[in-house]
Amino acid sequence: EAEVAQSPRYKITEKSQAVAFWCDPISGHATLYWYRQILGQGPELLVQFQDESVVDDSQLPKDRFSAERLKGVDSTLKIQPAELGDSAMYLCASTRQSWGETQYFGPGTRLLVL
């Protein structure tokens, strides 16, 4: 069964360093989401892509976060510079289309900023 892939699974970095996370959605899924999940909370949407276009990045802290999906397939989320408050689980999810369909989640990347 096809699954959403994410790497790395764990990342430890020092504050002010740059980090990048990668997501490969299920083949054929046009919509891709990045979520941030702080410990003890539910996932919060950071950015949504439809193919290679950003649908919504209103919750993305654009001074330090960037996301791209250049060919409309896999995606990269970058943080530069990382801050202590960025420590969280970063989840990627995908759907065939955005409306009314199940979101399939990846295993996540757990980031610890020291």
Next chain:
Amino acid sequence: AQRVTQPEKLLSVFKGAPVELKCNYSYSGSPELFWYVQYSRQRLQLLLRHISRESIKGFTADLNKGETSFHLKKPFAQEEDSAMYYCALSTGSARQLTFGSGTQLTVLP
């Protein structure tokens, strides 16, 4: 703005007992609600959605628009039901999900 509230962070029940995980939402439009579950060491996955009106693994959830609730219920809990449960609300033309903070269910033997 939309919001999902799960008032219980932790819930413990004994095997065979009924279980109800509470979810309340606030949204001015027509809501579409989901329950997602995360078992230990597994990824987040869909459990059920209100428009399907189906029972998954013995769980059901009814949308009550008057009380703005979407509580998850199971008449007889099993140990394998122990997991983190998230209620989620889908809104807008882009159908984005707003998640609650989750309830950790533990079913005791």
